[in-house]
Amino acid sequence: MKRILGALALALGLALPAAAELRLTDDRGVGVTLPRSPRRIVSLLPSLTETVCELGECARLxxxxxxxxxxxxxxxxxxxxxxxxxxIEAVVALRPDVVLMATSSGGAPRLEALGLKVLALEPRTAAEVQRVAETLGRLLEVRDAQRLWRDIDAGVAAAARSLPAAARGARVYFEVGPGPYAAGPGSFIGEILQRLGARNIVAPELGPFPLVNPEFVVRTDPDLILIGLRDAPGLAQRPGWANLRALREKRICLFDDAQSDVLLRPGPRMAEAARLLAACMAAKAGG
Known part of the structure; x- marks a missing residue:
């Protein structure tokens, strides 16, 4: 059909309309212009990789x-x-139309200096997950990219409804990594916990993922500790932690690497993360 239209336009002396440029603004505030929707994409952030695939465009990666x-x-x-x-050399060799990466990555200037288009996106909150899905939807020219967020939101709501009343109201500490770094109430993890009825021991003013003093956890004495399996060894050896009620009463949720991937990636699997957290709370906080 395209050939027929092209031949017809040529015969009539008409020019076919050029494809509209794509103009987007990334999370750095940088404007990115592409001549068309990209066919070759390199993704350097797992949550962005998963979002591209959930939007049905995995083949472009x-x-x-x-x-x-x-x-x-x-x-x-x-x-x-x-x-x-x-x-950098490997990325360039793949001849991408655009590179997706986090704003915190230091590689963007080098890639841009080599002439590559970079779209830096790094969601930390639920609202930012929704916005990033919309941005990638525009990049990929996917109709109704909002469907992705509606599915996530509905899944989190269903997980919250599944919780028994006894599991609600627990004071929780979610450790996202060594340091220790915690998930604050302003992070996408903290927002899921809030929707599940949990109370975060981390103050909002500390930020989404603050570095916390282990003594702070001792002072606040959470009802429930959530942590990755690989970071859990030696918890009782941390100063004062042996006396934490959560450790004494075995109110600890341990997540393996696959589960941690689900929990720590702000993207399409947030509803699955909510189900993991709800199951943990029902078993431990409601026990």
Missing amino acids: VGVDRYSNFPAAVQALPQVGGGEDPN
């Missing part, structure tokens, strides 16, 4: 970071380092 492992199809793609240490 030609390379990912070493941590992007979901859905399974992306595991067969070339890995080009991490978000913080991308292999």
